[in-house]
Amino acid sequence: MIVGDGSRTSFWHDCWIASECLATKFQALYTHTMDNQISVKYALQQGLTASLVPRLSETARQECQCLQDLLQDFSLNNERDIRTGGIMGKFTTKNIYDTRLPPGISSPNWNLIWKCRAPLKVKLFAWLLVRDRLSTKQNLLKKKIVQNGVCDVCQQGDETADHMCFTCPFVQSFWERIRVNPTxxxxxxxxxxxxxxxxxxLHHxxxxxxxxxxxxxxxxxxVFRGxxxxxxxxxxxxxxEAALWAENLKIEDRHVISAWKNIFTSPLRSLNLM
Incomplete structure (x- = not known):
């Protein structure tokens, strides 16, 4: 699907924003919907939670957060929706990319993210991260969803994507513990x-x-569990996570997982001895 005004596109059953329909990608959340026939237009204008039951399971809540992160950079227009491959038509990562950047503008992170061996959910996370579309406190503040943009982890600075990954004192301590200095x-x-x-x-x-x-x-x-x-x-x-991600690597490359786990295990042992 190529979404225009979203009125003719099924939010849950058409492949319009991912490689598979949202009902399949977010199965736990889908079981909590009160109306599985809503359109993309309805979901985006009324809000995702408008069609969900009031109380979500923990898995559904996590999927809801992931889906909201994915949706926040998507906007409708006044054009008609175009059905390109039927209700089960394929929608590739390139289609996602094309809908996220204006024609003629490329991202140097495209190959890194979409062709790496990370799980798909992490690729989506990374794509939103590099485009500053995650629901950080600063982005939520811009939308007037929160009262301030201060990082809940360190309480010392505004939570931007850069702060969360590099300059937050907690995160800096994490990098120091594993003896990694981001360049x-x-x-x-x-x-x-x-x-x-x-x-x-390899796969760094x-x-x-x-x-x-x-x-x-x-x-x-x-933030959410206190x-x-x-x-x-x-x-x-x-x-x-490293143990789970091994399945995404070629068999001959999986030796890096052991090296990664050793990087985390050594400081963890030191902390456990304190």
């Missing part, structure tokens, strides 16, 4: 990241996405 301070320059001496060069960008994904999710634990910021928890999440 950039701007998420838009993600493609310029160089591996630290202790990080294998995936390693950094793993760390940023863990930081983002730990941030959610702090957890205390914890380097220990962040390191453990990295280890757990």
């Amino acid at each position: 950039i301070q701007d998420v838009w320059l993600l493609h310029q990241l160089k591996p630290s001496p202790n990080v294998p060069e 960008h995936v390693f950094f996405l793993l760390c940023m994904w863990a930081i983002w999710n730990h941030r959610h634990d702090v 957890q205390t910021p914890s380097i220990r928890c962040c390191l453990q999440r990295c280890i757990n």
Whole structure:
């Protein structure tokens, strides 16, 4: 689907913003909808939660957050929707890219993100990250959703994408613990990241996405679950995620997972001895 005004596109059942329909991609959230026949226009104008039951399961809540992050950069226009491949038509990552940037404008992060071996949900996260479309406090403040843009993790600075990944004191402590010094301070320059001496060069960008994904999710634990910021928890999440991500790598490349886990395990052991 090529979405115009969104009135003729099924929000849940057409492939209009991802490689598969949202009912399949966000199965837990889909089971919590009160009306699975809503259009894209209705969902975007009334808000995603307008058609959901009041109380969501934990899995559905996480999927809702992920879907809202994906939707926040999508806008409708006055053109008619165009059905390009039927209700189950394929929508590639290139289509997503084309709908996110004006014609003629390219992103140096395109190949890094969409062709790397990270899980799809992390690619979506990374794409929103480098385009400053995540629901950081500063972005929420611009939309008048929150009263201030201060980082809930450190309480010392405005939470921007750059702050969350590089300049937050908590995050800086995380990088120091794993003995990794990011060579950039701007998420838009993600493609310029160089591996630290202790990080294998093979798939090193995936390693950094793993760390940023863990930081983002730990941030959610702090904001939505009231957890205390914890380097220990962040390191453990990295280890757990690394084990799961092995399936995304070629068999001959999976040795890097062991190296990644060692990077996280050493400081975790030190913290556990304190």
